Amino acid sequence: MEAHKFKIYQMTAIFSMLFALLGFSYNVWRMEVTEENSNIRTACFEILLELSNLEQQIYALHYDQDQVAGNPRKGWVKVGLIADLSMLTKDSVKEEALELKDTWSEKWDKIEYDQTATSTVVTQIEAVRSEIKLVLSTLE
Known part of the structure; x- marks a missing residue:
């Protein structure tokens, strides 16, 4: 009877250790995924801000002929x-x-002077923006 109790104790201890290890492993994995998603979100939001600023610069240069607000060096x-x-x-x-x-x-x-060039760059800005929205919608 004593040997049977000891085996039950051993099995309980082993099961408890495995359960704790499994729980810890899941927690570490979940924290890594959460951190990665957080980094992706932050980068995406920053890119969206920069895209808006770039688009504003393009419009200032093309439509307003404003060399200061639309400075291509800032665009680079x-x-x-x-x-x-x-x-x-x-x-x-x-x-x-x-x-x-x-x-x-x-x-x-x-x-500054070509509508086609302006439209091409703005279209590509929109393509980046659309892809960011798609990525953000798929994050957990």
Whole structure:
């Protein structure tokens, strides 16, 4: 009878340890996922702000002919920051941001006077924005 109680005690201890290990492992995994999602959200929100600022600069340069508010050098900085921040998000956002950088590098010097160049860059800004919205909607 004593041996039977000892085996029950051992099985209970082993089960308790396994249950604790499983619970701890799940908790660590969940915290990592939560942290990753938080980083992605923060980067996405920052990118959205930079996209809005870039779009505003483009409109100031093209429609208002304002060389100060629409300074393309500031646009280069914003496009670079958007590409850098996109590295903290999902691959789909990263791809669209790099496409924006490519589009910007081809069209930046024509934005002031060319409606097609302006529309092309703004369309790519919208593509990045749409991809961010999609990513944000899929986060847990």
